[in-house]
Amino acid sequence: xxxxxxxxxxxxxxxxxxxxxxxxxxxxxxxxxxxxxxxxxxxxxxxxxxxxxxxxxxxxxxxxxxxxxxxxxxxxxxxxxxxxxxxxxxxxxxxxxxxxxxxxxxxxxxxxxxxxxxxxxxxxxxxxxxxxxxxxxxxxxxxxxxxxxxxxxxxxxxxxxxxxxxxxxxxxxxxxxxxxxxxxxxxxxxxxxxxxxxxxxxxxxxxxxxxxxxxxxxxxxxxxxxxxxxxxxxxxxxxxxxxxxxxxxxxxxxxxxxxxxxxxxxxxxxxxxxxxxxxxxxxxxxxxxxxxxxxxxxxxxxxxxxxxxxxxxxxxxxxxxxxxxxxxxxxxxxxxxxxxxxx
Amino acid sequence: xxxxxxxxxxxxxxxxxxxxxxxxxxxxxxxxxxxxxxxxxxxxxxxxxxxxxxxxxxxxxxxxxxxxxxxxxxxxxxxxxxxxxxxxxxxxxxxxxxxxxxxxxxxxxxxxxxxxxxxxxxxxxxxxxxxxxxxxxxxxxxxxxxxxxxxxxxxxxxxxxxxxxxxxxxxxxxxxxxxxxxxxxxxxxxxxxxxxxxxxxxxxxxxxxxxxxxxxxxxxxxxxxxxxxxxxxxxxxxxxxx
Numbered sequence: 001x002x003x004x005x006x007x008x009x010x011x012x013x014x015x016x017x018x019x020x021x022x023x024x025x026x027x028x029x030x031x032x033x034x035x036x037x038x039x040x041x042x043x044x045x046x047x048x049x050x051x052x053x054x055x056x057x058x059x060x061x062x063x064x065x066x067x068x069x070x071x072x073x074x075x076x077x078x079x080x081x082x083x084x085x086x087x088x089x090x091x092x093x094x095x096x097x098x099x100x101x102x103x104x105x106x107x108x109x110x111x112x113x114x115x116x117x118x119x120x121x122x123x124x125x126x127x128x129x130x131x132x133x134x135x136x137x138x139x140x141x142x143x144x145x146x147x148x149x150x151x152x153x154x155x156x157x158x159x160x161x162x163x164x165x166x167x168x169x170x171x172x173x174x175x176x177x178x179x180x181x182x183x184x185x186x187x188x189x190x191x192x193x194x195x196x197x198x199x200x201x202x203x204x205x206x207x208x209x210x211x212x213x214x215x216x217x218x219x220x221x222x223x224x225x226x227x228x229x230x231x232x233x234x235x236x237x238x239x240x241x242x243x244x245x246x247x248x249x250x251x252x253x254x255x256x257x258x259x260x261x262x263x264x265x266x267x268x269x270x271x272x273x274x275x276x277x278x279x280x281x282x283x284x285x286x287x288x289x290x291x292x293x294x295x296x297x298x299x300x301x302x303x304x305x306x307x308x309x310x311x312x313x314x315x316x317x318x319x320x321x322x323x324x325x326x327x328x329x330x331x332x333x334x335x336x337x338x339x340x341x342x343x
Numbered sequence: 344x345x346x347x348x349x350x351x352x353x354x355x356x357x358x359x360x361x362x363x364x365x366x367x368x369x370x371x372x373x374x375x376x377x378x379x380x381x382x383x384x385x386x387x388x389x390x391x392x393x394x395x396x397x398x399x400x401x402x403x404x405x406x407x408x409x410x411x412x413x414x415x416x417x418x419x420x421x422x423x424x425x426x427x428x429x430x431x432x433x434x435x436x437x438x439x440x441x442x443x444x445x446x447x448x449x450x451x452x453x454x455x456x457x458x459x460x461x462x463x464x465x466x467x468x469x470x471x472x473x474x475x476x477x478x479x480x481x482x483x484x485x486x487x488x489x490x491x492x493x494x495x496x497x498x499x500x501x502x503x504x505x506x507x508x509x510x511x512x513x514x515x516x517x518x519x520x521x522x523x524x525x526x527x528x529x530x531x532x533x534x535x536x537x538x539x540x541x542x543x544x545x546x547x548x549x550x551x552x553x554x555x556x557x558x559x560x561x562x563x564x565x566x567x568x569x570x571x572x573x574x575x576x577x578x579x580x581x582x583x584x585x
Binding site for chain 1: 401425520
C-alpha cells in the first residue's frame with residue numbers, strides 16, 4: 001500500500017473502509033459517512049493526548065534523541081538514540097549513534113540539557129535521561145527546540161500542528177494518536193446530534209519504529225494512560241443501553257482493556273501504565289469495534305486489529321484497500337472494524 | 344463555574360488588567376498560566392501569586408506569532424492540565440500616538456489584527472476542541488467600547504475589537520451545543536499602560552483600578568450559564584446575576 005506522504009486538506013473526504021467481520025462485508029466509504037456507520041446509543045472513545053515535539057538534536061555529535069516514555073515527574077524520560085542524520089533517512093539505515101555512559105551530558109541548546117542516568121544493558125541506544133530544568137522552563141525549551149518524530153515516507157519537515165488531533169489536550173503522546181487525526185468537528189458534532197456519545201481518555205502513544213529489529217521487538221513500551229470518571233460513566237451508559245464501544249485507535253483499546261484487566265474485567269477510572277499486548281486470540285472485554293488507520297501486516301498495530309477480526313479476513317480487507325488505492329500510515333486512510341449493532 | 348482546581352490561561356498577563364485577572368483567578372482557586380511577550384515581568388507576577396498561596400506559571404509567547412500558539416497551548420496544558428478558562432486579554436493598539444485611518448499603514452492594521460483577532464482565534468481553536476469534548480469550558484474576550492463606537496484615530500484597534508466581539512458570538516453559536524461558553528467584556532476605562540499609551544493626558548484618578556474590574560470579570564466567569572452564551576458585557580454596569 002502507498003504511504004500518505006503529507007497531511008491532506010479535507011479529512012471528511014478521506015477514505016474509510018468498513019470491515020464487518022461477522023457479515024464478512026468490506027465496504028468503501030469516506031470519513032464523512034462515519035455518523036451513518038455508527039448507531040444512536042454507541043459511544044466513540046477518542047485519545048485526547050496531544051503530540052509532543054519528541055525529537056531533539058544533540059549539539060555537536062549530529063545524534064538525535066527521540067523521547068519514548070516519561071519515567072516520572074517532568075524531568076525523567078526514557079529515550080532512543082539515533083546516529084547522525086534526520087527523518088529523511090529511513091530509521092533502519094541511520095548510522096549508529098555515539099554510545100554514552102551514565103553521567104554523560106547531552107546538550108540540545110543553551111537552555112536545554114540532560115544527563116544520562118541509565119543505559120539499557122542489551123540495547124545501548126536505549127537510555128534514561130534527566131533534563132536539567134523542569135516546570136515552565138523545561139516545557140518552554142522542549143517546545144522551542146523539539147520537533148515531531150517523523151519517518152522517511154513523509155518528505156518535508158512536519159510542523160507541530162500537523163501532528164495534532166482536533167481535540168488534543170494533554171501533551172503525552174510521543175507520536176500522534178493518528179486514528180483520531182481525520183475526525184473533524186463537523187463529523188463529531190453530527191455523531192453527537194445522532195445520539196452517539198463521545199468519551200475521551202488520554203494515552204501516551206509511543207513510537208512505532210526504532211530502526212533496530214531487536215529494539216522494535218520491545219515495542220510498544222509501557223504507555224501511561226488516564227481514564228477519568230466521566231469517561232467511565234459515558235462508556236458504561238452506552239454499554240447499559242446496548243450501544244457499542246468504538247475505540248478510536250489502538251491506544252484507546254490498550255488503555256480501556258488494560259483498565260479492565262486490572263479491575264476484574266470491569267472498566268474503571270485509572271491512572272496507570274498499559275503493558276498489555278493485544279493480538280489475535282485476545283478477547284476484548286470493553287471494546288466492540290475499532291476505528292483505525294491502515295497498518296501493514298507485521299506491525300504491532302496490525303497485530304492488535306487481530307482482536308477484532310481474523311487475520312485472513314483482515315489481510316483480504318487490506319488487499320482490497322491496496323487495490324482501491326487507499327493510503328497507509330498516519331496521514332493515510334482509515335478502517336472501521338466491527339459488526340453493525342443488530343447483525 | 345467553580346474555579347477551584349480549574350486550569351486557566353490569561354494572555355497579556357504581565358501587567359494591568361491581565362495581571363489583575365491572573366491574581367483574581369488564582370485567588371479563587373484556579374491554576375493559572377500567565378502569558379506575555381517578555382518573561383521577566385511575567386515571572387514577577389508569577390512569584391507574587393505563588394507567594395500568596397496561589398498556583399501560577401509564566402510562559403513567554405507573542406500571540407501575534409503563528410508559530411508560537413501550539414507550543415504555548417500545549418506547554419500550558421503540560422503545566423496545569425487541559426484549559427478550562429481561556430482569557431484573551433493581550434491587545435495591540437497599533438502605533439501611538441493613535442492616527443487616522445488614512446495615515447495608518449496596512450502592515451500596522453495587519454499586526455493589530457494578528458494580535459487581537461487571529462492569535463485569539465488560533466489559540467481558541469486549539470483549546471476549545473478539548474473543551475467541546477469534555478463538555479465544558481469558558482472563553483473570555485476582553486473588548487473595548489471602541490468595538491462599538493467609531494472614535495476617530497482608533498481605527499485598527501477598533502476594527503479588531505469589533506471583529507473579536509463577533510468571534511466571541513460565533514464561538515458561542517457553534518460550541519454552545521457542546522457545553523462551551525464564550526463572551527466578550529468591555530472592561531471600561533482603566534488605569535493601565537494601554538490606556539496611557541492611547542490617551543496620555545487622561546487623569547489616572549478618574550480611571551478604574553484594574554483589580555476592581557478583574558473581580559467583576561472573574562465573577563462573570565463564575566456565573567456560568569446565568570449569562571447568555573455569546574453575550575457582550577460591560578464591567579462598569581455589571582451588577583452580578585443574583
